[in-house]
């Protein structure tokens with residue numbers, strides 16, 4: 001079973017362990033860092049990161065969540081840059097531990113997060129940016145019903161260079177019942 005829950009201070013060890021273990025899978029797709037991956041993901045780094053994410057959550061601009069598979073920490077998913085007023089939008093970003101990939105975990109997590117965005121948060125649009133080369137993540141977004149809207153040239157500094165990203169999005173009108181219902185109906189959840 002896949003569930004989402006808020007991040008916790010006591011996630012430090014699990015976060016560090018999985019981020020270090022999954023370096024080869026994560027680094028090609030994540031924003032470049034100023035310091036080496038190992039130092040950036042030491043257990044002690046979780047505490048300032050967690051405090052910063054929770055502070056943004058309190059201000060209403062971010063929803064940082066842990067993805068659990070059968071109750072165990074298996075990755076994270078975030079709704080970010082939450083804008084109110086006449087936009088009512090957010091982006092979604094995620095990663096999943098390689099020991100549970102290929103079973104619909106990320107697709108289900110995205111469906112749960114988008115249902116939360118359109119339901120409880122009352123947002124109208126969720127978008128995501130993804131490198132064209134990231135076939136796995138593009139499949140996740142397509143399975144969840146996101147549409148391609150364009151190509152952002154040299155959009156984000158990732159893995160040492162400015163990288164093009166596809167912009168994909170979904171709006172509340174495009175979700176008939178719920179995203180989770182759609183993922184279950186289309187057989188995407190295989191855990």
Ligand code: ACO
Pocket residue numbers: 025026029092093094095096097100101102103104105106107108128129130131134135136137139140188
């Ligand atoms: N080429 C083509 N398809 C692929 C590839 C590939 N190299 N790798 C995976 N896929 C497909 C799978 O077959 C599956 O499709 P299917 O259901 O039709 O078989 C789909 O991609 C993956 O779907 P899930 O099982 O729901 O996803 P999973 O739990 O395996 O997680 C993820 C995928 C998130 C990309 C994971 O591998 C990961 O964390 N990667 C590293 C970090 C990352 O890329 N994060 C996303 C950045 S972009 C963003 O956040 C918007």
